Amino acid sequence: MNRREFNTTLLSAAAGAIIPFNPALRINGARLNAHLAEIAQFGRNPQGGVSRVAYTEFDRQAREYTMRLMREAKLEPRIDAAGNIIGHRAGRDNSLPPLTMGSHIDSVPEGGNYDGQVGSMGAIEVAQTLSENGITLRHPLEVIIFENEEGGTYGSHAMTEGITEKQLNLVSQSGKTIREGIRFIGGDPDKISSPLRKPGDIAAYLELHIEQGGILDSEKIDIGVVEGIVGINQWEVTIDGFANHAGTTPMNQRRDAMLAAARFIDMVNRVVTSLPGRQVGTVGKLQAQPGAYNVIPGKVTLGLELRDLDAKKIDSMFEKIQAEAGAISKATGTAFSYKPTNTIVPALCDSRIQKIIESTAKGKGLSTKYMPSGAGHDAQEMARIGPAAMIFIPSRDGISHSPREFSKPEDINNGANVLLQTLIQLDN
Amino acid sequence: MNRREFNTTLLSAAAGAIIPFNPALRINGARLNAHLAEIAQFGRNPQGGVSRVAYTEFDRQAREYTMRLMREAKLEPRIDAAGNIIGHRAGRDNSLPPLTMGSHIDSVPEGGNYDGQVGSMGAIEVAQTLSENGITLRHPLEVIIFENEEGGTYGSHAMTEGITEKQLNLVSQSGKTIREGIRFIGGDPDKISSPLRKPGDIAAYLELHIEQGGILDSEKIDIGVVEGIVGINQWEVTIDGFANHAGTTPMNQRRDAMLAAARFIDMVNRVVTSLPGRQVGTVGKLQAQPGAYNVIPGKVTLGLELRDLDAKKIDSMFEKIQAEAGAISKATGTAFSYKPTNTIVPALCDSRIQKIIESTAKGKGLSTKYMPSGAGHDAQEMARIGPAAMIFIPSRDGISHSPREFSKPEDINNGANVLLQTLIQLDN
Known part of the structure; x- marks a missing residue:
């Protein structure tokens, strides 16, 4: 009733x-x-x-x-x-x-x-x-x-x-x-x-x-x-360096994909936090190859995620990140590539x-x-x-x-x- | 004969x-x-x-x-x-x-x-x-x-x-x-x-x-x-932060073990290359947990290796690295611990x-x-x-x-x- x-x-x-x-x-x-x-x-x-x-x-x-x-x-x-x-x-x-x-x-x-x-x-x-x-x-x-x-x-x-x-x-x-x-x-x-x-x-x-x-x-x-x-944008970022012996390769002859990845992760944090607003940026996953104590990593794959209410802001952060990665690439002798894996507007x-x-x-x-x-x-x-x-x-x-x-x-x-x-x- | x-x-x-x-x-x-x-x-x-x-x-x-x-x-x-x-x-x-x-x-x-x-x-x-x-x-x-x-x-x-x-x-x-x-x-x-x-x-x-x-x-x-x-010294370095949602956790409320690891890796490179000599230092392996695009890593385990002809120089580099990691730890709200896994004199x-x-x-x-x-x-x-x-x-x-x-x-x-x-x- x-x-x-x-x-x-x-x-x-x-x-x-x-x-x-x-x-x-x-x-x-x-x-x-x-x-x-x-x-x-x-x-x-x-x-x-x-x-x-x-x-x-x-x-x-x-x-x-x-x-x-x-x-x-x-x-x-x-x-x-x-x-x-x-x-x-x-x-x-x-x-x-x-x-x-x-x-x-x-x-x-x-x-x-x-x-x-x-x-x-x-x-x-x-x-x-x-x-x-x-x-x-x-x-x-x-x-x-x-x-x-x-x-x-x-x-x-x-x-x-x-x-x-x-x-x-x-x-x-x-x-x-x-x-x-x-x-x-x-x-x-x-x-x-x-x-x-x-x-x-x-x-x-x-x-x-x-x-x-x-x-x-x-x-x-x-x-x-x-x-x-x-909006959520995710990219698989691949950093190609050159795997080499960690004992016999002098520091100035390395193309260390892990070092490049480290500078990238720190830079992403800096780019995201240097703008006013509530945008966030995260590197939540990382794989280094071959992945041994005594081998300089030749390749790192990592997951980059950027979120904001404004899709244009996400785009502009990603452009800034790519530009700054260019300098890291030069300094470390590595190459960066980006594959979008998920885009939610x-x-x-x-x-x-x-x-x-x-x-x-x-x-x-x-x-x-x-x-x-x-x-x-x-x-x-x-x-x-x-x-x-x-x-x-x-x-x-x-x-x-x-x-x-x-x-x-x-x-x-x-x-x-x-x-x-x-x-x-x-x-x- | x-x-x-x-x-x-x-x-x-x-x-x-x-x-x-x-x-x-x-x-x-x-x-x-x-x-x-x-x-x-x-x-x-x-x-x-x-x-x-x-x-x-x-x-x-x-x-x-x-x-x-x-x-x-x-x-x-x-x-x-x-x-x-x-x-x-x-x-x-x-x-x-x-x-x-x-x-x-x-x-x-x-x-x-x-x-x-x-x-x-x-x-x-x-x-x-x-x-x-x-x-x-x-x-x-x-x-x-x-x-x-x-x-x-x-x-x-x-x-x-x-x-x-x-x-x-x-x-x-x-x-x-x-x-x-x-x-x-x-x-x-x-x-x-x-x-x-x-x-x-x-x-x-x-x-x-x-x-x-x-x-x-x-x-x-x-x-x-x-x-x-x-000599070769290897440590398993563990960085404890706090795993959290990568979308809902503001940048200034994070305890991001990956960011701490990134700064650590870059710092190791700086410490090792800032001294004269032929010493080398490498981070060749890294594991981030839980390891997803959309989760701030709560824990990172990485492999640190230092090599030099002089065991005392290895010791002093490791001391410098630990001291600098202290500042990274404070800035990122994470904790570093070190377990020696291999020592060759x-x-x-x-x-x-x-x-x-x-x-x-x-x-x-x-x-x-x-x-x-x-x-x-x-x-x-x-x-x-x-x-x-x-x-x-x-x-x-x-x-x-x-x-x-x-x-x-x-x-x-x-x-x-x-x-x-x-x-x-x-x-x-």
Whole structure:
């Protein structure tokens, strides 16, 4: 039974009418945190956190649990052909595109209990709060649990850009191919194009998420208003020198690829930090060949990654890096080459929704900060088909993708309340 | 039949008498280079050079070939318990300790045709030249082909310091344990201590070798007079930072072990090259964990190697490196630790023999240069039990341990002729 008819405070909320702003409306924080504790049991690591890699048995169990919560929240769950779980509730005007919110419940190996899970349980909690308070939105409502976010936002890709046959054949972290994995969780890879949506097919997409960085925590700020999800460019950089005997080759006759790599890594750090802004640059992997104490490395391969909200800034940093590498190349007698291995363009969040998030948070006495998301999220895919926005809450010490990942219950509750109120205001 | 009695130029060379210096006495260069071409067939790589790893079938075949050459040169070959081949010829006064010379014929995988082989074939050629010219030295003569030099100078170790039970159980490059390998080539690991010699048990040890570096080649010098074999110190250096998300962790909140490693490598190069002298320092291997584009490395392990003729200089460079690493550690929020993994003390060559080599070479119109050996050799072991010295010839472009290793026939002949004359002068 729909309780709306019996809720006197909402008698004015007839089809098409505006739901009056009720700042006292709140999610049930105890229930939300209890759900987070319950889902943490699926794939729990002995040392804490979870290993709930997409397409594993733990993933499937947690998805079943999530669909049960959806039903309790009066959402009708279905699994689309890509394996996304979509919990649907009708609106007062079902000719409108749906308001969507969601996140993911898969994890990296030895991940934490908050990444994805806070936004997933939070979105279901918001739906349950609406239901319990007899609120039916004007728009249809969808809570979407995207499949395999950690492996490369496959679920949201399938909904916005499509998954290719080639991608279906890739082997995922679970050991299964994407195709096998999607089938394993109840999708139908033979109909992989059916979840595709067009721009305008959604009214908006909202995602609550932990920051996964240390800015909010170190600055003691409650809510991050996400300006966009940074672009990510990755290159495999190869440095060719000449392998030679480390004992018999004088220092001034060497063409040491490791020395060139060392100067490159230090220079990347200098170039990235010498500009104002929040761009980041990382060399996270390196292989030296042949790789012995007593041989001067003849070849080094390393991974360079640059991220920023502005794709032009990434381009200009990369140009500067290449120019400075030219000098290193000359000084060390080595040669640099660059192979782009991944390019994700920046996705800007909707500025109108950013302002709603900010004013909603401030209205609740919460401090806010505008910031980019340095990590990739399903929201960046959803931004292709409609206005998208993200709400960040603090991560203790900025730690994520680790059993030590932690966000305080009060911060989680704050984030879910901001999500609730932002959704209601967007609906109006 | 010993031809000495019939060589009129040497009638004065009765027991105990001095063999007159005969600068016209020369080795047979065509024969020496033919022997080098013949031994190159055992384990020949398709792309040139040899893969004649100790204890393999190719090693055994080349050893049989070498013993045949010894017999032709009127040396009586035997195999000691460690697997060394010792070709012996009686002297005029067999109460004297033997004059010894030699090298090795095993190679690294995909090695060249000169490292070890020039000194081995050269020593046999010198013995054959003496024999053909009817010269019997005052001292007994030994040509020693040391087993498994490339795997860690096992043969010369067995003769000077001993091989432990633990070492016998190590697995060699061939896949066999040292024990199995020694047995395979005709040694007797059950009597591994029998080859041991004491200081004074040899009159001297001489070794002709390719430089394996590019100094003689680039400076167009004919003969290197080796001052000693450098000491080698190796450390495993561990840098502990904190692994974190490369997108969400601002540049100023990172504890990036890779950045610290990069600055360390560049600093090692600066410390080593800022001092006068011929010391070398190398970082040849590096492992970053977890090793992904999008994770700031939390841990880097790298291999540091320092070499010099002076152990005190190595110590002082390492102290400087540790001190400078302290500043890198502070600036990057990382911690450095050092584990010594290998220490080989420098071995000085006998200064009297160095002068004989120099004057002999100059007497033949050859240019000379005093220099350290940056590589390890059996001579450094033999220096423990008697005066030892090495004669270097140029390596084209300084390339060694490679199929591209090359030394010119005329340089090989020059080296063998200097070896011959040095031996004769030492005998007197």
